[in-house]
Structure formats: C-alpha cells, structure tokens
Amino acid sequence: MISRLRLRPGQRLIDLGCGTGGAGLWLSRALSVHLVGVDISPTAIALATRRTPAFVPPGQATFRVATIEATSLPDARADGIVCIDALGFAPDRMGALREMRRVLRPGGRAVLTSGGRRTAPAAPAWSDRAAAAGLELESEEERPDEPAMWHRLYQLWTGHEADLRRHLGDQQAESMLTEARTHAPALGNRRSVTVTLRRPSIEDAPSSATARQSRSGA
Template sequence: MMKPTTNPTAPDHDGDVRAGRAVQYDKLYAARARTDLVARLYAEAMGEDHPAEIAASSSCDWPLLGLATARLRLAPGQLLVDAGCGTGGVGLWLARATGARLQGFDLSPIAVAQAAARCPHFLPAGPERAVFRVAELEDTGLPTGCAHGVVCVDALGHAGDRGAALRELARLLAPGGRLVVTRALRRGAQPGWHEQVDAAGLHEEHVDERPGEPAMWERLYGLWIDHADQLRTELGPGPAERMLHEAHQVLPTLRGRRAVLLTLRRPPTGPAGPGRAVTMAAPKEPDARPAAPERILP
C-alpha cells in the first residue's frame, strides 16, 4: 500500500520503484508473446510435468495444479483470486476445474491484457466468470472478505513488503477461505513465515513439499544459458539479459533450496489465533547457501 508522507510534495520513491518494475515486466511479457522459444524451454525443463495450456512463467506444473485444487476446496460459483496472475493461466485453469469465478491481478498491464484475452479459451460461457485488473500484492483494491480462495504462485517473494502483502491477501478471504502460496527457503533452515502468517490472522493448514522444483529451475536456467544467443535474437537484448542475469544469479543457489506450497486458512468463525500446519516436516540436512529468489516474473 502507499505509505502516507508528511510532505505531500515529496517524490513518491515507492511509486517510482513500482512503475519501474511494471515497465520491466511489460517488456518481458511483450517479448515472450512474440516467440514460442521461452515456452519451448519451459516444456523441455518440465518434461511430462509441463501443463502446456497454462503457459506460465513460473514453477507451476501438473503436481502443483493438483495440490492447489485439492487444498483450495472451492465450490462452483465461489470467488478465486489469482494474486500476481501474470498471463492468467493458473487462475483460469483452476476456475475452469472448480467452477469458481475468478478475479486476477498483476502489476504488469501487458500481462493483464494477455490474461483477459485468454479467457474465452478456458471459460467460453462469458466474461462474467473472470476479470483481470492491474494491482499490487500490497494493495489489491478488492473488497474485504470477497474471496473463498486465493492462489499466489511465485509472486509473494517479489513483494516490497512480504508481511504487508500477506496481510492484504488474508484480508480478501472470507471466513473459512484458504490461501495457497508457493514459498522457498534453505534446506534445514527454520521457516521465516510463521510470524507473518500469525500477524495476518491465518492458520497454517498444510505445508506440502515440492521436491522436484529446484531441479526444474536448474534445468531451465541451464537451457536459458545454452540458448543465450537465440534469446537475445528473439526477445531482444533487454528482456534476454534480464533472464540471463536471473539464471546466472540463482543457478548456484538451487542445490540448497527447499520449495513448498503453503495452505493458509482464515478460521471459519472468530479471530485467528496462532496455528501450525501438521503436515510434512522440512528436510534435516544443513546447507549454508542462501535460498534462491522465488522468481523474477510474477
């Protein structure tokens, strides 16, 4: 959210940063729409786990779609919010699979336009099933308690304030609603999200391990580096160099990465109290390397 200032004429530094990020994302999404090269590299890296219809610039694979469907427990007609939706594939697939209505938002206007254009492919019944808008994780502009489910794939790690973003997504949930969100940390490290979850008034319902996610990124980043010249030719030097910078920066950290899907729930009645998931424990092997960033693209 925009922070108030005591000087109304002071420059909006946070706003400038967000605008700059939006421009970078716009360039990436526009470039990727001109060629199928990046989609083909994702398909090669994911193999049989690649859900081609999704066309996501994220770690979304078939196992993640299955987990998200099961954990959200949406009923037909309920509202699903896709936070940091990118080009919309994840939210549209889930809305079709569950019969839910969809509200998606992203920082990139180009991504939002691409997502809206994909609606008829997934939900041909009419535009009332899915709406996309430009918004931020920390300030969605959506009504309090409007959503029965929220999905956030590889986007929360790019919020300027993760705690504020999580509180904002929690605000959207109706009593009993669930948020499923991907997170990453070092193997053997204690999760740092417990306090943020408690502060958001949510309960950790499930922690599902995603053991194949780090290896997928390792394969994908290797492919990006191997196809560097082709990426520069087909995407242009700016978007290609941004992708290659990400690959070189993150690749050395992946052997120390633990990836999970968190399911967080708004209690059906009354205020939320601190709660912990009862599912899968973290691996115990220590690793001193830092966790990889969760993604550049939302």
C-alpha cells in the same frame, strides 16, 4: 492446490502475482470458478487478458494491475487465493498476508508457494507469520522435486528463445530469460514449500457465553 483450496464451482478465486495468467486460468477452468488475477506488470496483465478466451468462457476471468499488498478488491469476497512464488517479491510481506486475510471470506483458504536458499538465515516460522496476519496455518509441505522442474523449465526457455519472443514479446521474453540466467545456478540450494493458510470462520470464535464462563472460571 486443488485439494487444498477446497473450492466449489461458481466460487471466487484470486491469483495474486498472477503474471501472464497461466496457473490461475488453469485452476479457473479445472474448478469452474470465477478468477480475478492481480499483478503489478501492465504487460503481464495484457497478456493474461489476451490468453483468457483460450481457457474459460467470457466473464469467468478478469485481470487488474495492482500490488499484492493493496489489491483494491472488496472485503471478505474471495473463497480462495493462490500466490505462486510471488510473496517473496513483495516489499511488505506482512502487509501482503494481511491483505489476503482482508479479501478472504471467513473459512477461505490461501495457498502459497515459496522458495528460498537452504543456507539462508532462518525466516520466522509460518505459524508465527500467519498468526500475526490473523490467519491460521493449515499445512506447510516441502516440494523436493521442484528444483529439478525449474531446471528443466529454464532449459526450455533458453532453448526456445525465438518462440518466447514471438508469442510473448521482447519485454516479457527478456524478463523470463534473465530469470533463467540468474536463478538456474542456485537451484541446487533451493528449498521450496507449499503453505496453506486459512482465515478463521466466525464459528471458530468462542460464543459470548463460553467467553464469559472462561473469564469467570466457571
């Protein structure tokens, strides 16, 4: 994600579907960027806010309750977006991609992780989905080691249930344990990818003179 986002210190990163803030806060600290995390769960946002002082100085990260299809963030202000395994839960996935384009500045990038069943019907190509949202597909790479990582993580969650409940509360812990019980049996059939999308820069568009020449056949 660090290499694909290409962010500079002081820029703005949005974490869509941020959960309790872990990945976004880590990136904010590692890259010295300002973070805005968005999640539909008030409980997750409260936990992310509580964890923030352990990662970054005051004012470097904030969190808000919203959906990834309607963030209420300003137009073209984000230098980068991450969306980690959250797009698949959006009721309107194309709406979420269009929202990413809206909040990204021209030239900004969104890095998404996505997982699905290998035996599921073929989804529309990422290049087609990106184009429909006004974005460009820069890369799509499979992560073959991710199912083993999730298997180990789910084992740790279930093996440390008491610690989860003590540190995160019963509601969040139960959500994580339910996820582990539900998804662990299907990990062998999981295909995971990392996708990098880019909002085209103004410079990417042909100049008016070039466009006129193209239309006239010159």
